[in-house]
Amino acid sequence: MRRRLETTAWFMAPFAVILAAWAFVLPLFEVNPRLFPQLSQVIEAARETLADGTLIQHVGASLVRVAVGTTLAIVLAVPLGIAMGVSPVISTFISPLLRFFSVLAGIAWIPIATLWFGYGFGAITFIIFNAVFFIVTYNTLLGVSTIPMPVRNAALSLGAGPLVMLTEVLLPGALPNIVTGIRTGLGFAWRGLIAAEMIATNVGLGYMLFVARDFYRTEVIVLGMVVIGVLWLLIDRLVLAPLERATIERWGMVQRA
Amino acid sequence: MKGLTLRHLSKTYFDPYSGTRVDAIHDVSLQVEAGEFVSVVGPSGCGKTTILNMIAGFLPHSGGDILVGGKPVKGPGPDRGVVFQSFALFPWKTVLDNVAFGPKMRGVARAEREKIAREYLAIAGLSEAAGRYPSELSGGMQQRVGVVRALANDPDVLLMDEPFASVDAQTRMTLQEELTRIWAEKRNTVLFITHDVGEAVFLADRVVVLTKGRVLDEIKVGLPRPRKWDDANKDPEFQRLSAQVLEKVRAA
Amino acid sequence: MILVWKIWGAYVRLTARFPSVATLMPFVPVVGLWALVAHLELFPKVFFPSPLDVWRSFIDLTWKGILPDYLQDSVVRLAVGAAWGMALGIPLGVLIGMNRIAYRALWPVLLFLQAIGDIAWLPILVIWFGYGLVTMTFVIVYTVLFPVVLNTVLGVRSVPPVLARAAQSLGAGRWSVVWEVILPGALPNIITGLRNGLGYGWRALIAAEIIVGTSGIGFLMFDARRAGSVVEIFLGMIILGILWYIVDSWVLAPIERTTGQRWGLVTR
Ligand SMILES: Nc1ncnc2c1ncn2[C@@H]1O[C@H](COP(=O)(O)OP(=O)(O)O)[C@@H](O)[C@H]1O
Numbered sequence: 001m002r003r004r005l006e007t008t009a010w011f012m013a014p015f016a017v018i019l020a021a022w023a024f025v026l027p028l029f030e031v032n033p034r035l036f037p038q039l040s041q042v043i044e045a046a047r048e049t050l051a052d053g054t055l056i057q058h059v060g061a062s063l064v065r066v067a068v069g070t071t072l073a074i075v076l077a078v079p080l081g082i083a084m085g086v087s088p089v090i091s092t093f094i095s096p097l098l099r100f101f102s103v104l105a106g107i108a109w110i111p112i113a114t115l116w117f118g119y120g121f122g123a124i125t126f127i128i129f130n131a132v133f134f135i136v137t138y139n140t141l142l143g144v145s146t147i148p149m150p151v152r153n154a155a156l157s158l159g160a161g162p163l164v165m166l167t168e169v170l171l172p173g174a175l176p177n178i179v180t181g182i183r184t185g186l187g188f189a190w191r192g193l194i195a196a197e198m199i200a201t202n203v204g205l206g207y208m209l210f211v212a213r214d215f216y217r218t219e220v221i222v223l224g225m226v227v228i229g230v231l232w233l234l235i236d237r238l239v240l241a242p243l244e245r246a247t248i249e250r251w252g253m254v255q256r257a
Numbered sequence: 258m259k260g261l262t263l264r265h266l267s268k269t270y271f272d273p274y275s276g277t278r279v280d281a282i283h284d285v286s287l288q289v290e291a292g293e294f295v296s297v298v299g300p301s302g303c304g305k306t307t308i309l310n311m312i313a314g315f316l317p318h319s320g321g322d323i324l325v326g327g328k329p330v331k332g333p334g335p336d337r338g339v340v341f342q343s344f345a346l347f348p349w350k351t352v353l354d355n356v357a358f359g360p361k362m363r364g365v366a367r368a369e370r371e372k373i374a375r376e377y378l379a380i381a382g383l384s385e386a387a388g389r390y391p392s393e394l395s396g397g398m399q400q401r402v403g404v405v406r407a408l409a410n411d412p413d414v415l416l417m418d419e420p421f422a423s424v425d426a427q428t429r430m431t432l433q434e435e436l437t438r439i440w441a442e443k444r445n446t447v448l449f450i451t452h453d454v455g456e457a458v459f460l461a462d463r464v465v466v467l468t469k470g471r472v473l474d475e476i477k478v479g480l481p482r483p484r485k486w487d488d489a490n491k492d493p494e495f496q497r498l499s500a501q502v503l504e505k506v507r508a509a
Numbered sequence: 510m511i512l513v514w515k516i517w518g519a520y521v522r523l524t525a526r527f528p529s530v531a532t533l534m535p536f537v538p539v540v541g542l543w544a545l546v547a548h549l550e551l552f553p554k555v556f557f558p559s560p561l562d563v564w565r566s567f568i569d570l571t572w573k574g575i576l577p578d579y580l581q582d583s584v585v586r587l588a589v590g591a592a593w594g595m596a597l598g599i600p601l602g603v604l605i606g607m608n609r610i611a612y613r614a615l616w617p618v619l620l621f622l623q624a625i626g627d628i629a630w631l632p633i634l635v636i637w638f639g640y641g642l643v644t645m646t647f648v649i650v651y652t653v654l655f656p657v658v659l660n661t662v663l664g665v666r667s668v669p670p671v672l673a674r675a676a677q678s679l680g681a682g683r684w685s686v687v688w689e690v691i692l693p694g695a696l697p698n699i700i701t702g703l704r705n706g707l708g709y710g711w712r713a714l715i716a717a718e719i720i721v722g723t724s725g726i727g728f729l730m731f732d733a734r735r736a737g738s739v740v741e742i743f744l745g746m747i748i749l750g751i752l753w754y755i756v757d758s759w760v761l762a763p764i765e766r767t768t769g770q771r772w773g774l775v776t777r
C-alpha cells in the first residue's frame with residue numbers, strides 16, 4: 001500500500017512541477033494568449049465549457065462514435081477471423097489481403113468515407129470501424145492458426161463438437177492475439193477519430209479543437225488536448241491493459257496445458 | 258604481474274525497503290602473491306561472489322582495503338580481468354571481436370588487436386570459431402572464449418567466479434586441464450572462486466576456505482604442474498589434500 | 510474436389526519458389542470482384558469507379574508528373590521526420606533507461622504526451638507555424654519519437670547488467686559501455702519501436718497532408734475529395750497501401766527479425 005502511494009506520488013510529481021511552472025512562471029513573461037494560454041485561462045475555459053455543457057457534449061459524441069464503431073467491428077471481425085483461420089488454406093491465402101487493408105486502417109479512409117456517407121456520424125463511425133475491423137480480423141486469424149494442430153486434434157478426439165471447439169479451444173487460443181489486435185486497432189481508430197472530427201462533423205473533440213483554432217482560442221485547444229490525453233490514458237489503463245493482462249495470464253495457462 | 262592484497266575487508270548489504278542489514282563479509286584479509294593461483298572455496302552463501310565483486314569494483318566495500326600491486330582499487334578496470342559464471346559474452350560480437358574487445362578499449366589498432374585475439378584463440382583451440390557468434394557455440398566453447406577474452410587484455414589479476422559451474426561434467430574437466438596449461442604459460446595472478454573442493458585443489462597453489470564471511474583456513478597445494486585429472490585421481494597427495502579441504506568446508 | 514487440391518498444391522509449390530506470388534495472388538479475385546461490381550453499376554459510377562478508371566488516372570497523373578512529385582513529397586517528409594524521431598528518441602531512451610532521475614522526471618510526461626497523440630497537436634501547430642513543412646515535420650517527429658523512446662527504454666533495461674560489468678572490467682569507459690553494450694543490446698527493441706513509430710507516423714503524415722497540406726498523397730486524396738473525383742481517392746489509397754506494405758514487410762520486418770536472430774537474442 002505504501003509502495004503504491006509512493007509510485008503514484010512519483011508519477012504525479014513531474015506534472016506538479018509542470019503545472020507549477022505554468023501557473024507561476026509563465027505569467028512573469030508576456031506571452032501572447034493567441035500563441036499560448038495561461039493556466040488560469042485554461043481552467044476558466046474548462047469551467048465555462050463544463051457549465052454550458054459543450055465539453056460533455058463533445059466528449060460524449062467522440063466516445064459514442066468510438067464505442068459504436070469498435071463494438072461493431074469486433075462483433076464482426078472475431079467470428080470472421082475464426083471462421084477463416086480454421087482453414088490453413090483460406091488463412092494463408094487471405095492474410096496478405098487483410099494485411100493490406102490493416103495497413104490502410106483509419107485515416108486513409110477519411111476522404112472516401114466522407115464522400116460515401118457524407119459529413120457526420122456515418123463517415124466517422126465507418127473510419128473507426130475500418131481501423132479496428134481489419135486489424136482484429138487479421139489478428140484473430142493469426143491467433144487461430146497459431147493454435148497447435150495437436151491441441152485441436154486432441155479436442156476433436158475427446159469428442160468436442162463444433163460449438164465446444166469454438167468456445168473451448170479456438171476462442172481462448174486466439175484471445176491474446178485478438179486483444180493485441182483490438183489494442184492496436186483502437187490506437188489507430190482514436191487518431192482517425194480526432195482527424196475525422198476536424199474535417200467531417202460539427203461535434204466532437206477534434207471539432208472542438210479545430211473550431212477553436214479559427215478563433216485563436218488556444219486555451220480551448222490546450223484544454224481539448226489535455227482532455228484527449230487523459231481520456232486515452234483512461235481507456236488504455238482501465239480497459240485495454242487489464243484486458244491484455246487477463247488474456248496474457250490466460251495464455252500462460254494455455255501454454256502450460 | 259602484480260599481487261592482490263585484501264586487508265580487513267568487510268561488506269554490509271543494506272536493504273532500503275525492509276530496512277535490514279546483512280553482514281555478508283566480516284573481516285577478510287588475504288594476500289595473493291604476483292603469479293600465484295589461489296582458490297577460494299566455501300559453501301553457497303558464504304560471501305564468495307561478494308568478495309569477488311568488490312575486488313572487481315562492481316560493488317563498493319564497507320570497510321578495509323583492496324590493493325592491486327599496492328594501489329587501492331576504484332571501480333572496475335582493465336587491471337582486473339573477470340571471467341563470469343554466465344560467460345557474459347557480447348551476443349552481437351563475433352568470437353574474434355569479443356576477444357579483441359579489451360585491446361580495442363586500450364586503443365590498439367584493428368589489425369594489431371585482431372592478431373592478439375587470434376593468438377589467444379589459438380591457445381584455447383578456438384581458431385575455427387573466430388567468425389562465429391556466441392549463440393552458435395556450446396557452453397564449454399563459450400566459456401573458453403570468456404577466459405581467453407579476459408586473458409587477452411593482459412590483466413594484473415584474473416578473477417574467476419565459478420566459471421565452470423554451468424557446463425557439463427566432462428567439459429568441465431577438460432576446461433580445468435586447459436586452464437592449468439594456459440596458466441602455466443602465462444603465470445597470471447589468479448583468484449578463482451568455487452564451491453567444488455576437487456576443482457579448488459586441482460587448480461590452485463593455495464586453497465582458502467571461507468565460511469560465513471570469514472577466512473577459516475588456508476592450505477598449500479604443492480602438486481606438480483601441468484596437472485591432469487588422470488594423474489590427480491591416482492595421486493594420494495591430491496586425495497589427502499582434497500579430503501583435508503573438504504573436512505574444513507564441511508566443518509564450516 | 511481432387512482437382513481443387515491439385516491446383517492448390519501447385520499454387521503452394523509456386524509460392525514456395527516465388528514468395529511474391531503469395532502476396533499478389535489474393536488480390537486477383539478482389540480486383541476481379543471490384544471490376545464486376547463496377548461493371549454492373551451496383552453503385553453510381555461517380556461513387557465507385559472501375560479498376561480500369563483508376564489505372565487510367567494513374568497513367569494520367571504519372572504522365573503529368575503530379576503523382577511522382579506528390580509521392581516524393583510524402584516519402585521525403587516521412588523520412589526526414591523518422592530520422593529526427595530517431596536522432597532524438599534513441600539518446601532520450603538511453604538516458605531514461607540508464608538514469609533513475611531522468612526516468613522519474615520524464616517517463617510519466619512521455620506517457621501523457623503519447624496519449625495526447627499527434628493529430629490533436631495539429632490545430633495549435635497551425636497557429637504556431639502555419640500551414641507547411643514545419644507543422645508536418647513536427648507531427649511526424651512527434652509520432653515516431655514516442656514508440657522509439659519507449660522501446661529504447663525497454664531495450665536498455667533488457668540488457669543484462671553483467672554485460673556492462675564485463676565491458677567495464679575489460680577497460681570500457683562510460684561512453685564505450687553505451688556504444689558497445691547498451692545500444693547493440695537494445696537494438697532489436699529500437700527497431701521494433703521504429704517500426705511501430707513509422708506505422709503511426711505514416712498515418713499522421715496522411716492526416717497532416719489532408720488537414721494542413723498543400724502537396725503529398727494525402728493532399729491528393731483530399732483535393733480529389735473536394736473535386737468529387739473518387740477515382741483519384743481510390744488511386745491514393747492503393748498507392749498508400751502498396752507503399753507501406755513494401756516498406757513494412759520487405760524492409761522493416763526482415764531487419765527486425767534478422768538482428769535479433771543472428772545474435773541469438775530472440776530465440777533464447
Ligand atoms: N544484493 C544483496 N543484498 C542483500 N544481501 C545480499 C546481496 N547479495 C548477497 N547477499 C547476501 O550475502 C551473502 C553472501 O552472498 P554471496 O556473496 O552471493 O555468496 P556466495 O557467492 O558464496 O554463494 C548471502 O547471505 C546473501 O544472501
Ligand SMILES: [Mg+2]
Binds near residue numbers: 305306307
Ligand atoms: Mg556466488
